[in-house]
Amino acid sequence: GAVVSQHPSWVICKSGTSVKIECRSLDFQATTMFWYRQFPKQSLMLMATSNEGSKATYEQGVEKDKFLINHASLTLSTLTVTSAHPEDSSFYICSASGGRAEFSEQYFGPGTRLTVT
Amino acid sequence: GQNIDQPTEMTATEGAIVQINCTYQTSGFNGLFWYQQHAGEAPTFLSYNVLDGLEEKGRFSSFLSRSKGYSYLLLKELQMKDSASYLCAVRPGGYQKVTFGTGTKLQVIP
Numbered sequence: 001g002a003v004v005s006q007h008p009s010w011v012i013c014k015s016g017t018s019v020k021i022e023c024r025s026l027d028f029q030a031t032t033m034f035w036y037r038q039f040p041k042q043s044l045m046l047m048a049t050s051n052e053g054s055k056a057t058y059e060q061g062v063e064k065d066k067f068l069i070n071h072a073s074l075t076l077s078t079l080t081v082t083s084a085h086p087e088d089s090s091f092y093i094c095s096a097s098g099g100r101a102e103f104s105e106q107y108f109g110p111g112t113r114l115t116v117t
Numbered sequence: 118g119q120n121i122d123q124p125t126e127m128t129a130t131e132g133a134i135v136q137i138n139c140t141y142q143t144s145g146f147n148g149l150f151w152y153q154q155h156a157g158e159a160p161t162f163l164s165y166n167v168l169d170g171l172e173e174k175g176r177f178s179s180f181l182s183r184s185k186g187y188s189y190l191l192l193k194e195l196q197m198k199d200s201a202s203y204l205c206a207v208r209p210g211g212y213q214k215v216t217f218g219t220g221t222k223l224q225v226i227p
Contacts, residue, residue, distance in 0.1 A: 034214070043204060043219040044160070093159050105150075106215065108159040 002028045006109035020080045021112045023094030029074035030096035038091045084116045119143045121218035128224045137190045139205035150206040200225045
């Protein structure tokens, strides 16, 4: 199956700093990438959807100026958490899909665990 | 809005069969997914249903009834490694975005 990687797998940063998370589709071209956040014992919450070459679409309640998403190529999307605070500590997961919009399975990356101290 | 309901937790015995139910109320429907997620890991794809009926894939089967807004995931010959959370996700429209349920945590006991 298709492989999606994320880097880093975990990161600890100080409050007020910015963190960039990379999501790559390794063996297919991802026309759409999704960014999710998952708090302990909760389900995945979609943060934003990004299509290659266009601006990301953010879900209600997600600050686009705080969570910067760039989808510059068909194999790479980045999420930058700006001015991170302890409440941003979470498990961030990206997924990627390609092909026809009617049915496109999402392939998930392994996730990035962010801890803000 | 979108609403997806699953039981929070289930326990089943190794070697047995377990059925995890999912009901949904969404503004549209263009497919239902089941994912498995082990603690601390990302979800992995199990199945996809868009038409009514049963889809079988090895020890896992998934059923869909669109008129009832209902699906279930059936796991046969349970193994200890099947202990995980199982997420039901619905794609409301033609757009690829899906909405996830809160997941069912399955514990398999000896």
